[in-house]
Amino acid sequence: MIILHGEGVSRGLAFGRLRFLKRDDRPFPKLEISDPEAEILRFEKSRNEAIEQLEQLYNETKNILGEDQAFLFKTHQMMLEDQDFCESVNAIIRSEKANAEYAVDRTALQFSEMFAQMDDEYLKERASDVMDVSRRVIRILTGKAGEDFAWTEPVIIAADDLAPSETARLDTSRVLAFITSRGSSNSHTAIFARTLEIPAVVGLGECLLEEYEGKEVFVDGEAGEVYLEADQDTFAELQRRMTAEHDRKKYLEQFRGRKVYSPDGRRVLLCANIGSPKDLTAVQANDADGIGLFRSEFLYLGRSSYPTEQEQYEAYRKVAEAMGDRMVVIRTLDIGADKQVDYFQLPKDENPAMGMRGIRICLTQPDIFKTQLRALYRAAAHGNIAIMFPMITSVNEVRKIKEICAQVRSELKAEGEPFCEKTQLGIMIETPAAAVISDQLATEVDFFSIGTNDLTQYTLAVDRQNAAVKPFLEPHHEAVLRLIRMTVENARKAGIWVGICGELAADISLAKSFIDMGVDELSMAPGSILEVKARILDGSDF
């Protein structure tokens, strides 16, 4: 038995025959031609045909995968329309009396090398786009179809990496899985596979040998493993897992679209936690009733200066509009602790979990806070947005926050800027202090959301980042459960709604007791929603 290890980028199990994607990428020989001008015309004709093909691919891809994925073909078109590219091809044809195939190939190499040498990961990847689009022109010039894409049976596709134009030509109903020697979780193959829910393992390196062509393999897209010639026991085990996964999917599908109610008839929402507008696809695919936690940090991370109000407004608006009537709870900036950003110039904390983080930064630097609040209030005019504040420990903090919110509202009103005046304001209950005084806090806000990860770490004094103390982190510790119960009871007494976000919300062994307790909303990773829903509605273990 041979096991190849790579990076699992799209989960799921598959079993089938391995087929290597064959493409002709040998350099094109230089041939001497007698009439350069006729050769340039030949190039022009092929170039225009390629642009037409790309237009068609753009339209087809837009219908299946959406504008974001399809735009790559627009970029390819622009590359073929680029003057530098065309001038280089023409110059090689004229000065060297060379054939168009050779001129295109050499120009492509030259431009792709320029990209490959850049210190930017994204631009480096564009090197493969240049090669890809040039191969298209060469295919038209030579009149050869080039790659062999026709399979009669469903197969597992192997390649060094897959280009957008290649995945677009695949009949995906005949693709069981993708495995590639190169690529990362951000490469085109990975994104394509996840969107279509096809298992994929990338980055297998040199272990992926061409001699495996035609062999039957198992692909585990979650563990990132590929099994060749599996021994009898492994084979049986993988088959069992595949059947179980298939049955489980079918079982969970029955709960799509069904609503959850508590024994006393209250509607309970099962919502999604997301970290960027990119996660919207997963939210829709998993039947979420709303977004219970939208972490706004993505706007602040991985950049060198503060995001502008307009930028934030557009990101929030995009999510709110995509969700329509459904609720979107956006948590204000929660930088600090495990998420550090240089341009905030925060002093190094000895104990970051208890240091300058979350609402403490916002109350210390109200300008940053106000920019975000303005963006949120404005975006709230386009959907059902609620604002949530993290790391609360006292009533005073909440009053200060409300004062700042009132200022923001009156400023927006004075400027005549459209915004939603009645946007709900809520707080995270994630410190033991907040849970203990939740009776007082409940009279100040519109809702609570219990952040069980931090609540557990602070209550048990067990550092989440420290692997050594992990055995002491008891997720169902009575102290944590009592604080949750107390918070829920106080919310109900004050007549405000209360949700749970954090890992415990997806804990199927607790879901029912949370609902019996009086919880109105459970928010979790999109992939857990159907499972939790099944457990609540069906009650049986699966």
Added chain:
Amino acid sequence: MRLSKVNEGEVMIMKEFQYTIKDPNGLHARPAGLLVKEAQKYQSSVKITKGEKSADLKRLFAVMGLNVKCGDTVTITADGPDEDQAMNTLKEFFMSNF
């Protein structure tokens, strides 16, 4: 003396603006492609300069070759019959896309 002043004056007729890129992804292919398409609508010659390197804003590979990143300040210049219009639209384009 006089003549050189006239020459200086001529240089200054060209319109320009500076912009600091705020998009964490810098000048990536998609918006860069749209930017090039926008620039191509004008007769004027339009240039983008980053540090000592500059490129024709109507040429995609040249623009991407500048490797403009978040935090970089670029100067856009336009010279020609519709330079004012080009400046206005491009300024707006930068503000809403980068």
